[in-house]
Amino acid sequence: MRETVYVLGGGQTRFGELWEKSLSDVIQEAVDAAITSTGVMPTDIDCIVIGNMVGGETAGQAHLGTFASGLLPHHPPALRVEAACASGGLAVHTACALLESNRAETVLVVGAEKLTDVAGDIVTSALMHAADNEKDAPSGLTFPSIFALTATAYMHRYNLTRDDLSLVSAASHRAATQNPYAQFRKEIPAASISKSPLIADPLRLLDCSPISDGAAALILSTKKESGVRIAATQLASESLSLVDRPSLTSFGSTKTAFLKAMKEAGWKQNEIDCIELHDCFSIASLINLEDMGFAEEGQAIRLFKDQDTESQGSLPVNPSGGLKACGHPIGATGVKQILDCYKQLTNQAPNQVKNARHALAHNLGGVGATCTVHLLETV
Amino acid sequence: MRETVYVLGGGQTRFGELWEKSLSDVIQEAVDAAITSTGVMPTDIDCIVIGNMVGGETAGQAHLGTFASGLLPHHPPALRVEAACASGGLAVHTACALLESNRAETVLVVGAEKLTDVAGDIVTSALMHAADNEKDAPSGLTFPSIFALTATAYMHRYNLTRDDLSLVSAASHRAATQNPYAQFRKEIPAASISKSPLIADPLRLLDCSPISDGAAALILSTKKESGVRIAATQLASESLSLVDRPSLTSFGSTKTAFLKAMKEAGWKQNEIDCIELHDCFSIASLINLEDMGFAEEGQAIRLFKDQDTESQGSLPVNPSGGLKACGHPIGATGVKQILDCYKQLTNQAPNQVKNARHALAHNLGGVGATCTVHLLETV
Numbered sequence: 001m002r003e004t005v006y007v008l009g010g011g012q013t014r015f016g017e018l019w020e021k022s023l024s025d026v027i028q029e030a031v032d033a034a035i036t037s038t039g040v041m042p043t044d045i046d047c048i049v050i051g052n053m054v055g056g057e058t059a060g061q062a063h064l065g066t067f068a069s070g071l072l073p074h075h076p077p078a079l080r081v082e083a084a085c086a087s088g089g090l091a092v093h094t095a096c097a098l099l100e101s102n103r104a105e106t107v108l109v110v111g112a113e114k115l116t117d118v119a120g121d122i123v124t125s126a127l128m129h130a131a132d133n134e135k136d137a138p139s140g141l142t143f144p145s146i147f148a149l150t151a152t153a154y155m156h157r158y159n160l161t162r163d164d165l166s167l168v169s170a171a172s173h174r175a176a177t178q179n180p181y182a183q184f185r186k187e188i189p190a191a192s193i194s195k196s197p198l199i200a201d202p203l204r205l206l207d208c209s210p211i212s213d214g215a216a217a218l219i220l221s222t223k224k225e226s227g228v229r230i231a232a233t234q235l236a237s238e239s240l241s242l243v244d245r246p247s248l249t250s251f252g253s254t255k256t257a258f259l260k261a262m263k264e265a266g267w268k269q270n271e272i273d274c275i276e277l278h279d280c281f282s283i284a285s286l287i288n289l290e291d292m293g294f295a296e297e298g299q300a301i302r303l304f305k306d307q308d309t310e311s312q313g314s315l316p317v318n319p320s321g322g323l324k325a326c327g328h329p330i331g332a333t334g335v336k337q338i339l340d341c342y343k344q345l346t347n348q349a350p351n352q353v354k355n356a357r358h359a360l361a362h363n364l365g366g367v368g369a370t371c372t373v374h375l376l377e378t379v
Numbered sequence: 380m381r382e383t384v385y386v387l388g389g390g391q392t393r394f395g396e397l398w399e400k401s402l403s404d405v406i407q408e409a410v411d412a413a414i415t416s417t418g419v420m421p422t423d424i425d426c427i428v429i430g431n432m433v434g435g436e437t438a439g440q441a442h443l444g445t446f447a448s449g450l451l452p453h454h455p456p457a458l459r460v461e462a463a464c465a466s467g468g469l470a471v472h473t474a475c476a477l478l479e480s481n482r483a484e485t486v487l488v489v490g491a492e493k494l495t496d497v498a499g500d501i502v503t504s505a506l507m508h509a510a511d512n513e514k515d516a517p518s519g520l521t522f523p524s525i526f527a528l529t530a531t532a533y534m535h536r537y538n539l540t541r542d543d544l545s546l547v548s549a550a551s552h553r554a555a556t557q558n559p560y561a562q563f564r565k566e567i568p569a570a571s572i573s574k575s576p577l578i579a580d581p582l583r584l585l586d587c588s589p590i591s592d593g594a595a596a597l598i599l600s601t602k603k604e605s606g607v608r609i610a611a612t613q614l615a616s617e618s619l620s621l622v623d624r625p626s627l628t629s630f631g632s633t634k635t636a637f638l639k640a641m642k643e644a645g646w647k648q649n650e651i652d653c654i655e656l657h658d659c660f661s662i663a664s665l666i667n668l669e670d671m672g673f674a675e676e677g678q679a680i681r682l683f684k685d686q687d688t689e690s691q692g693s694l695p696v697n698p699s700g701g702l703k704a705c706g707h708p709i710g711a712t713g714v715k716q717i718l719d720c721y722k723q724l725t726n727q728a729p730n731q732v733k734n735a736r737h738a739l740a741h742n743l744g745g746v747g748a749t750c751t752v753h754l755l756e757t758v
Contacts, residue, residue: 237457
């Protein structure tokens with residue numbers, strides 16, 4: 001990186017069905033939490049980047065950069081970025097570029113989404129705008145059904161069983177019992193996941209991350225130092241539509257972003273101590289781990305069977321509870337993942353990984369059409 | 380600027396009611412035009428930034444960065460940015476930061492919007508998401524009525540007459556007769572503007588920029604050189620809601636962005652040879668020129684009366700025809716303004732300003748809640 005970007009800390013709202021809060025409420029709460037927890041003077045913030053996907057459709061509010069700017073007394077310049085479910089990771093990536101360009105020295109990064117104030121069909125339709133509206137949407141696909149296609153292809157190709165797949169969500173729910181910000185804090189055994197209501201065959205209710213409200217905020221700086229820095233930030237794209245992909249069981253954007261990030265940081269694969277992974281649907285976790293080379297194709301389920309992915313295992317995955325159990329307020333997710341990595345590296349995580357010095361945050365947009373990978377390390 | 384950012388050129392669609400074209404069509408057309416006119420190899424583009432406001436609401440398509448990435452054979456990383464009607468200027472600003480950070484060497488910047496495929500009430504409602512949904516929208520305000528409030532305050536405070544105000548739109552329409560990409564290429568005398576249908580008193584139909592479709596694209600580079608460089612790029616915010624403003628007849632975001640840009644470029648005010656100005660409503664032109672110090676408060680109309688703003692006058696304003704006559708496809712406008720400045724500086728403009736060496740592009744979001752100012756100069 002052209003400048004050393006330090007993570008000064010951050011804060012978040014609880015993720016969940018926050019009926020009593022508006023989009024502006026959750027943004028304000030996360031911003032206040034980030035400022036309070038870092039002790040940064042609001043007037044030291046010289047830029048704001050906010051990640052949000054469907055504020056227009058679900059809250060009647062676009063132009064969220066300037067909305068967030070109005071929460072600070074000096075109205076710093078501000079912008080909104082969007083790359084579907086990777087909007088949060090994209091916000092951090094964009095903030096890093098602004099810091100590296102020397103256009104800002106201290107940036108407030110916010111991710112926020114409010115989904116529960118409109119009917120389910122409106123949310124489903126708005127989220128489908130993340131896919132290709134000319135190639136994917138006319139066939140009647142929704143996101144659960146798109147990921148069901150990938151799950152079907154994967155299970156067929158690699159002989160993955162329904163009961164195996166349930167181990168993924170079970171692990172996320174187990175981890176989230178310790179996370180006070182998680183939407184679901186209840187352990188759910190794999191057998192119950194296999195028996196939960198069918199959503200889009202083979203995916204069942206408990207394979208799917210929920211509809212959530214929430215916000216998270218981080219403060220990044222090149223001016224003030226801290227014990228954690230961003231070692232790499234990478235953004236990559238893949239064909240928007242499944243129709244144009246060479247494979248249904250691999251996302252090229254993850255492969256590209258991960259390889260470039262590892263090169264940027266100069267890390268070896270075995271140095272990674274914990275991963276916040278984009279488990280929007282259980283099947284995505286397996287694909288993502290394979291795309292990043294943590295398992296051979298078709299073999300990632302073994303990491304869950306062997307409990308390597310537990311917080312005290314050899315490759316802790318989603319010690320926060322991931323999207324499945326923490327909730328998935330679209331634009332907030334990528335920011336919250338990096339906040340969770342920061343907590344691991346500063347020994348403040350509720351489900352702490354021992355001696356964590358290198359953390360990875362992996363955020364997907366659409367059906368893996370966009371990916372951001374961030375690597376964080378202790379200084 | 381940390382790096383010298385050259386404008387290699389660009390291209391655009393015609394702006395207008397493009398019933399036969401989709402959002403993806405106009406993006407593709409502008410991208411193809413930019414690549415053809417600059418001769419840049421598509422694979423030399425290492426990042427794409429796209430400005431768009433209401434793709435979700437009007438075209439069922441978010442995630443436009445990755446959509447645009449799919450138009451190039453190598454799928455470069457890509458992002459969408461949004462700041463209401465300043466989304467295009469914001470896209471150029473973000474591209475500059477990516478270039479200055481050394482994360483990219485050649486960036487394709489796109490601005491695009493497709494508004495005519497949905498009913499007028501849906502467009503009006505979606506555009507209103509640029510204002511404050513909690514403070515402004517509940518009173519029933521729309522954008523024409525918000526700017527009508529500013530016009531009323533301005534006319535009262537400075538004794539501006541209805542017939543005076545009509546000179547602003549008349550100048551834009553006169554200029555656009557020469558622009559093949561303009562939505563309206565017909566001269567309209569001031570007297571007809573004063574008599575056009577009332578929209579929101581005192582604003583009449585011909586005070587208002589139209590609902591338009593279109594796209595524009597630019598290629599910026601630190602690696603390849605050209606005869607035009609970006610001397611300054613600034614982004615500024617002001618309270619999102621009118622309720623929180625100290626004045627209805629001045630936009631703080633313009634003042635901040637302009638002063639910072641002039642400082643960044645090291646220019647003197649009298650060196651500016653031509654201006655592409657955000658004339659979303661006629662009254663905005665007067666306010667914008669005063670906010671940038673080209674006239675005393677309440678006096679900007681004199682520049683139009685004296686024909687200083689004509690292409691061969693002392694301060695050419697909107698020689699392209701501006702938003703009023705070129706059309707205003709929201710996200711496309713800010714990119715198209717900078718393309719028009721580039722054309723002036725390379726002697727390719729249809730309504731050419733003589734010996735233009737310094738050009739200014741001013742792009743507003745909301746009721747002046749966001750402003751970008753770009754200064755371009757010949758090398």
